[in-house]
Amino acid sequence: MEHVKTDIVIVGAGGAGLRAAIAIAQANPEIDVSLISKVYPMRSHTCAAEGGAAGVKRADDSLEMHFNDTVSGGDWLCDQDVVDYFVQQAPLELIQLEHWGCPWSRDEDGSVAVRPFGGMKKKRTWYAADKSGFHILHTLFQTSMQFPSIKRYDEFFCLDLVHENGRCTGVVALEMRSGKFFHFEAAAVILATGGAGRIFPFTTNGAIKTGDGMAMAYRAGVALKDMEFVQYHPTGLPGTGILLTEGCRGEGGVLVNRHGYRYLQDYGMGPETPIGEPVLKTMELGPRDRLSQAFWHEQKKGNTVETQWGDCILMDMRHLGEKRINERLPLVRELATSYVGVDPVKDPVPVRPVVHYMMGGIDTNIDGETSMAGLYAIGETACGSLNGANRLGSNSLTELLVFGKRAAQRAIEYIAADADSQGGAGSRSQAETAVKKVRELLQRQTGDESLAGLRREMMNSLEEGAGIYREAAGLEKTCRTLAELKGRFSNIVVHDKSNVFNTDLQQALELQNMLDISETVSASALAREESRGAHQRLDFPGRDDENCLRHSLCWRQEGEQPSMAWLDVNITRSHPGVRDYSGETQA
Amino acid sequence: MSNRVLQLEIMRYDPEQDAEPAYRTYSVPCQEDWAILDALNYIKENLDTTLSYRWSCHMMVCGSCGMMVNGEPSLTCKVFVRDLPDRVRIEPLANFPIERDLVVVLDDVMEKMQRAQLHIIRSGEAKDPSSEHEQSPAALKKFKQYTMCINCMACYAACPQYALDPEFIGPAVLALAHRYNLDSRDQGRAQRLNLLADHDGAWNCSFVGACSEVCPKQVDPAAAIQQMKIEASVEWLKQNLLPGMPS
Numbered sequence: 013m014e015h016v017k018t019d020i021v022i023v024g025a026g027g028a029g030l031r032a033a034i035a036i037a038q039a040n041p042e043i044d045v046s047l048i049s050k051v052y053p054m055r056s057h058t059c060a061a062e063g064g065a066a067g068v069k070r071a072d073d074s075l076e077m078h079f080n081d082t083v084s085g086g087d088w089l090c091d092q093d094v095v096d097y098f099v100q101q102a103p104l105e106l107i108q109l110e111h112w113g114c115p116w117s118r119d120e121d122g123s124v125a126v127r128p129f130g131g132m133k134k135k136r137t138w139y140a141a142d143k144s145g146f147h148i149l150h151t152l153f154q155t156s157m158q159f160p161s162i163k164r165y166d167e168f169f170c171l172d173l174v175h176e177n178g179r180c181t182g183v184v185a186l187e188m189r190s191g192k193f194f195h196f197e198a199a200a201v202i203l204a205t206g207g208a209g210r211i212f213p214f215t216t217n218g219a220i221k222t223g224d225g226m227a228m229a230y231r232a233g234v235a236l237k238d239m240e241f242v243q244y245h246p247t248g249l250p251g252t253g254i255l256l257t258e259g260c261r262g263e264g265g266v267l268v269n270r271h272g273y274r275y276l277q278d279y280g281m282g283p284e285t286p287i288g289e290p291v292l293k294t295m296e297l298g299p300r301d302r303l304s305q306a307f308w309h310e311q312k313k314g315n316t317v318e319t320q321w322g323d324c325i326l327m328d329m330r331h332l333g334e335k336r337i338n339e340r341l342p343l344v345r346e347l348a349t350s351y352v353g354v355d356p357v358k359d360p361v362p363v364r365p366v367v368h369y370m371m372g373g374i375d376t377n378i379d380g381e382t383s384m385a386g387l388y389a390i391g392e393t394a395c396g397s398l399n400g401a402n403r404l405g406s407n408s409l410t411e412l413l414v415f416g417k418r419a420a421q422r423a424i425e426y427i428a429a430d431a432d433s434q435g436g437a438g439s440r441s442q443a444e445t446a447v448k449k450v451r452e453l454l455q456r457q458t459g460d461e462s463l464a465g466l467r468r469e470m471m472n473s474l475e476e477g478a479g480i481y482r483e484a485a486g487l488e489k490t491c492r493t494l495a496e497l498k499g500r501f502s503n504i505v506v507h508d509k510s511n512v513f514n515t516d517l518q519q520a521l522e523l524q525n526m527l528d529i530s531e532t533v534s535a536s537a538l539a540r541e542e543s544r545g546a547h548q549r550l551d552f553p554g555r556d557d558e559n560c561l562r563h564s565l566c567w568r569q570e571g572e573q574p575s576m577a578w579l580d581v582n583i584t585r586s587h588p589g590v591r592d593y594s595g596e597t598q599a
Numbered sequence: 600m601s602n603r604v605l606q607l608e609i610m611r612y613d614p615e616q617d618a619e620p621a622y623r624t625y626s627v628p629c630q631e632d633w634a635i636l637d638a639l640n641y642i643k644e645n646l647d648t649t650l651s652y653r654w655s656c657h658m659m660v661c662g663s664c665g666m667m668v669n670g671e672p673s674l675t676c677k678v679f680v681r682d683l684p685d686r687v688r689i690e691p692l693a694n695f696p697i698e699r700d701l702v703v704v705l706d707d708v709m710e711k712m713q714r715a716q717l718h719i720i721r722s723g724e725a726k727d728p729s730s731e732h733e734q735s736p737a738a739l740k741k742f743k744q745y746t747m748c749i750n751c752m753a754c755y756a757a758c759p760q761y762a763l764d765p766e767f768i769g770p771a772v773l774a775l776a777h778r779y780n781l782d783s784r785d786q787g788r789a790q791r792l793n794l795l796a797d798h799d800g801a802w803n804c805s806f807v808g809a810c811s812e813v814c815p816k817q818v819d820p821a822a823a824i825q826q827m828k829i830e831a832s833v834e835w836l837k838q839n840l841l842p843g844m845p846s
Contacts (some may be wrong), residue, residue, distance in 0.1 A: 051653075052705065054750050055661045103729075110731045113719040113782060115739060115746045122733035146660050147746060152719040154775070167711070189698060218655035251632065254658045347658060351632070464644035465801065508649035510613050512700035516648045 013184075013193045013447060018046040018163075021183055021198040023170050023225055025049035026056030026146070027409065028131045028391030029204035030152035031416030036160035039424055046196055048165040048185055048595055049218060050518075053153045053301055057206055057218045058412065059143025062257035062343060064137035065409035067102035069126050073134040075099045082407060082587045086371075086544035088561065089238065091582040094378050096399050097413050098407075105413035106138050114151040115140050116294040116373045117340075127340075128262040128292050129406045131299035133594075135292070137406040142257050148409055165598060168194065169518055170224060172446040173201065173232040173387065175441045180387035183228075183274030183434025183448040185585045188219075188518065191511025193450075195443040197435060199427040200386045202419055203229060203374060205509050207392035210522075212367040213471035225393040227525035229374045230532065234382050236394040237566040237579070239372035239529075239538035240547045243403055244480055246303035248366025256344050258357075258405040261296040263340050264288045265329040267303070268360065269315040275325075279306040281593045288331045294595040301402040301546045302593060304365035308480045321352075324362035333357075352384020364476040365480060369408065371399045372536070373544065375579075376564060380419025386426060387418040397563065397581070398479060401545025454517055461592050462518070466504060468525050470497050470530055478534050483550040487538040491573060494531045495534040501527060531574055532566040539564055539576045605629050605680065606640060609650065610690040612697050620697060623647075623687070629680045635687065637666055639701075652701035660816065664751035665756070666701050666786040667691050672753035692756040694765075710754055711768050715776045715795070720787025736785045743777030745815045745823055749791045754810035754820055767797045770810035770820035773801055777823035778831070788830075796831040806826075 022029045025047050026228075035045050049056065068078050078099040083090050106124075110116060115556040116124040117139050121473040129137040174195070175181055180198045209215035210221025230236055246267075247256045261267070266287060269275045274295065277284050281298040284346055285291040297301075307325055310316055316323035329337060329344075334357045336343055341356075348354050348361045373395035380388040382397065391412045398411055466489060477490025501524060510518035542556035543549050561580040605627050613622035627648055638656055643650050654664040657676045664675040667690040669683070695703035701746045726732065755761050755768035761769045776795055780788040795801050804824045811821040 050657065051663065052709070052750075055653075055655055056662045057656065057661070059661050059749075060656045060658060107729065107731050110728055111719065111728075113779065113784060116744055118734055118739050120736065122735045122738075123729055142661065143747075146749070150746070154712075156717050158716070158773075159715045189704075218657065220655045220663060242724075252657060260775045343660070348680070349632075350659075353632070377728045463648065474700070508651075510615050510649070510699070512614055513702050515643075515651045519648075 014197050015444065016046060016194055016196045018196055018198050019044045019049060020200045020202065020303055021046045021196050022202045023048050023183060024056070024204035024206060024391070024393070025053035026204060027148055027152060028204055029202070030156050031413050032202050032420040033162045033205060034152065034159065035417045035420035036424060037161045039321065039421065040384040041159070041161045043133070043161060043424065045162045046165060046198065047162055048168045048170060048183070048196065050167065050224070052163070052166045054150060055220070056149060057221055058149040059146045060216070060218060060255065061409055062142045062255060063129060063259040063262070063407045064127060064139030065106055065148065066129065066132065066137050066143040066404070066406040067106040067378035067410055068099065068136050069103060069124065069138065069240070070135065073136055077133050078102070078136060082398070083229065083400070084589070084591050085404040086402055087555065088583070088586070088588040089397070089400035089544060089581055089590060090556045091397035092376070092584040092586060093212065093582050094126055094396055096584070097378060098398050098411065101414040102410045105410060105417065108150060109151055109413070112151050112155045115147055118143055123259060127259060128290060128297060129404070130146060130258050130261065130297050130303070131293060131404040132406070133293050137262070139259065142259050142341045145409055149361035151570050154163045156249050161502070170228065171450060171520065171521065173228045174442045175232055175384060176434060176435045176438040179385040181439045184443045186450065188513050191514065192248055193447045194338045195440070197439065198387065199430070200423040202380070202388040202390060202423060203393050204391050204416070205393045207373070209367050209370070209525060211471065211474055211526045211530045211533065213475050214253045215246055215367040216253055217367070222522035222526050223529040224522065225389065226374055227528040229387065229389065230568050232384065233567070234384050234387065235567050236465055237372055237375035237397070237563050237565055238536070239370070239532040239566055240540050241371035241545060242367060242478070243300055243369040243371060243546050244304035244365040246300055246307060246365050247327055247363040249351050250319055250324050250364050252361055253366045254347050254351055255366070255368065256327065256348065256361065257341070260327060260329055260344055262290065262340060263336065264290045264332055265327050266296055268326050269310050270317045270330055271315065275310050275315060276303065276306055277567050282584060283595050287594060291595055294593050298593040305548060307365050319362050320420055322364070324364045325370065326360035326362045328360040330358065345361065345586065347538070369403055370441035371395065371401065371403055379422040380415055381422060388423055390419045392413045401547060450521065453520060454509065456505055458560050459505040461500050461503040462469050463504050463520055463523060466500060467498055467526070470494065470527060474530055474533065478537050481550050482537050483547050484538065487514040487534055490534040491531065491538060492552040494527065494534060495573065498527050498531070528568065535574045536564045537574065538564050554569060561588060602628050602630060603680065603685070605638060605683070605696055606686045607642070608686065608688045609701070611700050613699055615803045628817040633680045634676045635680065635683065635689070638680065639689070648729060651699045658751060662751035665751040665753050666690065667693055667756065672756035674751055674753070677815050679828060693754055694758065694762050695752070695754050705752065707765060708755060708769065708772065711772045715768065715772050716787060716791055717775050718784065719779065719785050720790060722786050722845045728740055728742045732784045735785050742778045742781035746816055747772045747779070748775055748818050749816055751815060753813045753815060757813040758831070759807055759809065760805050764803065767803045768795065768800050770824065773827060774818055774820035774823040777827055792831060792834055795827060800829060801827040
């Protein structure tokens with residue numbers, strides 16, 4: 013095994029990891045940053061975000077309004093000190109990206125343009141056409157390359173955290189090119205590995221989003237928080253699950269059922285708004301949880317459209333016209349035309365809800381600190397409780413920046429206060445153990461389980477029991493199935509025995525991570541006996557502020573169901589109220 | 600949905616086992632709306648788990664899945680079964696060393712990206728962190744298309760000059776450097792000029808235009824390189840014939 017001594021390890025080089033790396037390099041070029049990623053940074057899934065990044069920009073908007081939209085959008089499960097800090101920092105971080113060259117779309121007067129987004133009372137979503145995440149990622153990556161203190165380890169797959177006496181002392185990773193194992197000995201580790209949408213069969217998430225960082229923290233004894241909250245984006249392309257941005261509706265696209273009826277008005281989001289004149293925070297600009305749930309009801313009523321890929325509703329953008337679609341939504345046009353053969357200029361596009369984002373993740377505080385000293389988490393992999401029970405579209409890209417920077421600052425302080433915090437013999441033996449497990453998996457010759465088969469069963473079980481609507485019996489079944497699948501994992505065989513770019517091995521390790529994450533989703537969903545935001549229980553249909561206005565925490569128990577506990581929500585000034593997305597009160 | 604069985608001839612190479620790359624053919628029952636990447640995933644899941652290739656987003660934006668499809672540098676998530684004959688040959692991107700199967704070694708272009716100073720360079724005082732630069736839609740349009748590069752490296756696989764001379768900086772990196780040169784917020788053109796105008800830089804392009812033809816994102820690196828040549832000429836004239844003029 014190779015040993016690399018470094019100051020701070022960052023795992024994951026998407027938006028959050030890169031932002032943190034730059035913050036450290038700018039603050040102190042003497043600090044060695046090892047930026048480890050299982051893919052080249054520009055492949056990170058931040059690139060797939062389309063719509064934009066939220067930050068108060070215009071005179072008619074205010075930090076308080078952004079705060080209120082976020083907290084009510086999150087169904088009051090957001091920690092309000094976190095939301096306050098977020099809305100204050102958001103505009104500064106978006107301007108910082110502007111200074112780094114992000115090609116934000118512009119108004120005629122040369123200022124950065126903003127667009128409307130679901131659940132937002134004002135236009136405050138900064139965008140770069142419909143490739144906002146792509147441009148943010150490339151801007152950050154290209155900017156990061158000028159700092160010699162950031163040393164990249166591209167295509168290194170992290171296996172486990174190393175920790176000693178309650179402090180995180182590094183990570184163990186596998187170099188994909190060589191099959192060599194590396195022990196990174198560090199004073200602090202920042203996890204920025206993204207979400208785990210791939211645990212579901214139908215997702216907007218890329219193949220790489222397998223929850224590796226969440227699983228590493230979970231195995232190291234850190235709690236995962238609010239894992240029951242899984243966001244379905246209401247408008248994915250059927251078949252592939254490819255995202256069609258909320259920007260489609262922000263620009264004026266409407267959703268209709270098989271009768272051509274704008275059904276959202278039947279689900280507390282009416283009255284109907286004029287076609288082509290979207291009204292903020294109502295109808296098609298309601299929040300994602302409500303829109304996805306409305307689809308489920310329409311499907312039950314038989315109002316959806318049957319397609320070769322299953323039931324869909326239709327998103328009609330024809331009235332926007334070719335010029336506007338080309339200017340604002342060029343990628344959407346390309347994707348719809350290529351993957352379902354429908355040109356949005358000419359025809360309504362079939363869409364359906366699709367797993368998109370995990371509100372839950374590694375439990376952190378406002379500084380990105382976890383319960384383990386020296387371990388931080390940022391971005392989708394973390395749950396710093398900005399997003400509560402339902403994230404508002406365009407808050408997550410900004411979250412990467414705001415908390416990427418803040419956690420970096422905190423980590424710098426931590427290593428300065430305790431320079432001698434690197435691990436010793438205990439860490440080395442832990443690293444050896446992590447490597448031994450992988451070697452055994454690679455060398456195992458017999459077994460009758462297929463990797464793809466187990467993965468498929470895991471996905472289907474989650475979809476069945478822990479989808480848009482849930483109930484106890486289904487969740488219990490999913491918990492049992494997942495436990496059984498974890499057992500069967502010991503019978504899979506990695507057929508590829510090569511040391512060079514062994515994706516068979518990588519996928520087995522990813523499946524192991526996903527099985528860990530899956531059980532936290534189903535166990536947390538079973539434990540939360542209410543309906544709030546993205547978590548809807550048919551057997552507990554109402555929100556229960558009396559008993560359930562609290563975060564769930566989920567700890568791993570070897571060979572058993574995870575253990576659960578609860579944590580208070582930090583409510584500073586906004587007390588739970590009605591989430592009102594009807595047009596009547598929006599004046 | 601209609602199915603069609605495609606014969607996929609895939610170049611396989613494991614440096615630990617094989618003296619040289621060889622083709623292996625797989626029969627894959629494809630749906631007509633599949634991208635060729637879906638067919639590769641079918642093989643990986645059902646026929647041969649040892650096949651190695653890169654992919655992630657399956658929506659034409661992460662740039663991972665660049666390969667040669669019937670000799671054309673392509674994003675495999677963007678090439679559709681419906682547009683292909685029954686027999687399809689898939690190879691790693693040309694002009695790069697093969698790491699394993701369809702995975703190529705990208706060290707060279709990554710190093711070139713680093714060298715090309717692909718970031719905003721400002722001289723003088725730092726901009727107030729609470730205010731943005733003004734940039735008109737027209738000023739944005741000047742460089743916008745060059746920001747669309749997803750680094751899939753298809754253009755390097757198509758470039759005859761890169762095939763002859765691996766020192767050549769190449770289309771994507773030149774287009775990205777040009778993107779910063781054209782950005783109204785940037786003042787680093789002179790710094791990048793030194794790097795790009797030397798013998799490995801823009802002058803080495805033989806202007807075949809293959810890069811622009813294969814680009815899956817309709818970026819036009821060939822145009823960027825031509826514009827850079829003109830700029831470099833003007834710069835040379837200024838420095839050598841009209842000394843004293845600000846560059």
